[in-house]
Amino acid sequence: MKNSNKIRIVPLGGMREVGKNLTVIEYRDDLILVDCGMTFPGDEMPGIDIVIPDISYLVKNKHKIRGMVITHGHEDHIGAIPYVLKKINIPVYGTKLTLGLIQNKLKEHRLLGTAKLKTVSHGQKVRLGKLEVEWIRVNHSIPDSSCLAIKTPLGTIVHSGDFKVDFTPISGKPIDLNRLGEIGSRGVLCYMGESTNVLRPGYTMSESRVGETFDRIFSQTRRSRIIIATFASNVHRIQQIINAAEKFNRKVVLSGRSMLNVMSTAQRLGYLQVKPNTMIDIRDMNKYNPHQLVLITTGSQGEPMSALTRISNDEHRQIKLRQDDVVILSAHPIPGNENAVSSVINNLIERNVNVIYESLSEIHVSGHACQEELKMMLSILQPKYFVPCHGEIRHLKKHAEIAKKMGINKDNVFVLENGDCLEISQSEARMGKKVPSGQVLVDGLGVGDVGSVVLKDRKHLSEDGLISVVVAIDKEKKKIVSGPDIISRGFVYVKESGNLMSGAKKVVLKKVQDSLNGRNIQFNQIKSDIRDELRGYLFSKTKRNPMILPIIMEVKENS
Amino acid sequence: MKNSNKIRIVPLGGMREVGKNLTVIEYRDDLILVDCGMTFPGDEMPGIDIVIPDISYLVKNKHKIRGMVITHGHEDHIGAIPYVLKKINIPVYGTKLTLGLIQNKLKEHRLLGTAKLKTVSHGQKVRLGKLEVEWIRVNHSIPDSSCLAIKTPLGTIVHSGDFKVDFTPISGKPIDLNRLGEIGSRGVLCYMGESTNVLRPGYTMSESRVGETFDRIFSQTRRSRIIIATFASNVHRIQQIINAAEKFNRKVVLSGRSMLNVMSTAQRLGYLQVKPNTMIDIRDMNKYNPHQLVLITTGSQGEPMSALTRISNDEHRQIKLRQDDVVILSAHPIPGNENAVSSVINNLIERNVNVIYESLSEIHVSGHACQEELKMMLSILQPKYFVPCHGEIRHLKKHAEIAKKMGINKDNVFVLENGDCLEISQSEARMGKKVPSGQVLVDGLGVGDVGSVVLKDRKHLSEDGLISVVVAIDKEKKKIVSGPDIISRGFVYVKESGNLMSGAKKVVLKKVQDSLNGRNIQFNQIKSDIRDELRGYLFSKTKRNPMILPIIMEVKENS
Structure with missing residues (x-):
């Protein structure tokens, strides 16, 4: 049995791309999935709703799969779960908020009845065949985020998930460097580290910095209504808006479907601290004066159907702009959304609203580690093998370069692509045979029925x-x-x-x-x-x- | 005669948008056009080649038009000239290089035989009816750029064109602040100022800063070929690459149709200083070793058919990448092009090339004035009326705000939109009746035969x-x-x-x-x-x- 004593690491998504993170980790007859995400379609995929990984490799090996272990509740880590569960109904492990968000998703797909969701907490270990997975607290732009330590018979694999190092986070609990140090000191066989911000030098600012800016803006805004757009899943950001609202005696109104969904889940599970009378229903908004209100909305990316975009076009049924409103875009435009965001900003300014966005003020910080934090992680874990992940090729290569400078043997650093199979044995690591991988396009009810021919036709039709x-x-x-x-x-x-x-x-x-x-x-x-x-x-x-x-x-x- | 003693300022393009700059200035029966540019289509206009201003107002008043006065040779200032000349054959005034580039354009449209091109130089004045136009030297990312002082019977209008303040420019000649000061001291009735970089605090770096970076990179690159992508029209940037090449004994190869066109015009007209043996033909490239070569190419914006994109995809007939090539993207991605540029960078890195781009090194500076330079211009000219131009609404409003802070009476600052008509009389300025304006889409041979219905169908077809x-x-x-x-x-x-x-x-x-x-x-x-x-x-x-x-x-x- 050639493969008998090897660990196989097989990324099916997230390599040389941003999104649809899915990594397979195998030892003998035990296979687990780390995350199961989707990505949004590029300009070259008109009409497509979302993109998920090709999982034919999983379907083929379904008898071996022991479960799915999830690092956190962002779409690029959980978005493909319903599509995978429809083909292979395996247990899904994650922290409380993560599973809460997955539950919302499964409800839409009518899978709640059959899905096997297992809540874990930080520090807890779950045995999956010969593998044992431990969830370790990290900081990120959504609460309950984790990195994973996966104990195998050949050594420990650490997967960073998405993380940053925040010593003054909103929840009060920084990344568990203590536990990571313990794991590092016992020896890490392989580290898979996220690379999103690897091109940025220095450290990422603490989330609490944004709270200071909110405080300043709230204290200077005495007569006007405040409208803040941010990601619905950024519960800590929203907590800070609520804190500022309570401090300055404003009521909070939520707008946008995903904002209402995520907030009700977060509140139900205890991730938001809100005083009893702070939140009001949008229908009661008119009972208050502008200076008594903060509206929190979706649409920080200029999404066409989002609340903020509709507000900016005067197409929102309940929210009409007032001349002296203060509108804050508390987010960074994701690459590709720059024009949409600019257009929303211009529409708002056209309506004589005071708009505050990232280039003007510190109203956003990233959720991902910059260079010095990535170095910190490498230096705590001191892994034998290193696999940079979550990034375009330029990010992966830069992360690899940093790892080599940090002293990791250059032959032990692997820049992979989706479908690659890294085989680690007692003595060495090398590339095995590739497995099928790729992207599956979801368009309406169709999963995979739109391919390159259809897209080529759509492009042709759109141009001529x-x-x-x-x-x-x-x-x-x-x-x-x-x-x-x-x-x-x-x-x-x-x-x-x-x-x-x-x-x-x-x-x-x-x-x-x-x-x-x-x-x-x-x-x-x-x-x-x-x-x-x-x-x-x-x-x-x-x-x-x-x-x-x-x-x-x-x-x-x-x- | 109500309008008899009024100046009318009518922007037909360039207000609340970036591109297709065209401003009409009228006094009684004399009408001139300042610039005549195009813009590139947005994502919502698939298949469209370029967008030009609606000129029905000009066609209606053709008997009054005395000429077109051009500030510089960028597409957003000259790109619509052939389309206008086909309908109204009026004289075109501009500096030598500007007219050289317009000539190339007219040749493609077979208009060279009939067009009336008049070369002017900085400091020269041209009388057009009761208006007198003077070209004044400014710094910008193309040589021979000018701002315009337009003397009218009611006072002087200054139009900034595109400008920055560079005290160490490559041509050796900074913006003519002396002459602007003289004009300012005699009183400026109205200043129209570009607003591209108004959101950026401070000053724009000197172009010569990029030369220092080139020197450093060239001196550190001993064995490899160097490939640099930049805008074909950025003659000073290319001059600096040539200087570095000569200093470090490399031959220069040009690639890309527009690069060859612009460079041959610039060289013929004396805007490039090149030693006799520096430039070689692309066909002779193989006679040299990699360390003896610099390639200058188009494609800094990730344009699909450009030289650099084809090189990065291994689709260029003559240029094949080598493992240790150094590729420099000496440009900033124009909003909307970020993804295309990222994709070219990733493709290059995938081929194991060393890529240097803006976020990593100082290999680009802007051609536009930042806040402090804009304030300098306002403070030198001290205009009675101020009209911010060239920018989205957020830029125009910000520029207006700065002007008010600089002491211009708030009732004398006008944020216009295309088609607005600002009427200035001896005693006051106020908004007159709007004129027709808008965008005309050029698709293949069709000018204006694609409109909203066709675009809506294209969008529908592309999505479903x-x-x-x-x-x-x-x-x-x-x-x-x-x-x-x-x-x-x-x-x-x-x-x-x-x-x-x-x-x-x-x-x-x-x-x-x-x-x-x-x-x-x-x-x-x-x-x-x-x-x-x-x-x-x-x-x-x-x-x-x-x-x-x-x-x-x-x-x-x-x-």
């Missing part, structure tokens, strides 16, 4: 539109019975296209008649001829290249 | 694809003769769509047959019925909403 040509022919009589009819969409203004379309008709008519006069009438050939002729004609007239859909119907004409 | 349904019917016999045939594109994988499509066919068949059995057969009604039925069916099965194109052909069946 289409022309549909229909002609009915009588094959026997070699005659056009009806048509050609031409319809276009997304190509040119119909009212300006008169000459162009009548020209196109002539081109098609001639081509079809020529084909009918030939010896061998083949529909596919006629279609391809129509396509070629029409493409040439339209390009010469417009320098555009619409998709051409020829349809030929065969009928027998009345004689 | 389409289904075309064709059915041939015999109206008299109330019978379906052929079909329904169904074709889809950009909707679902064909091979997975079998059941869905046969279900769709049944739905259509039933609906059409029902309609045919009715009393009054109306094709439009049948089409709309098909659309409704099919939309409901497909949404229930897929939660998607493709565009549905029903086509009905009428034929008479053989009996």
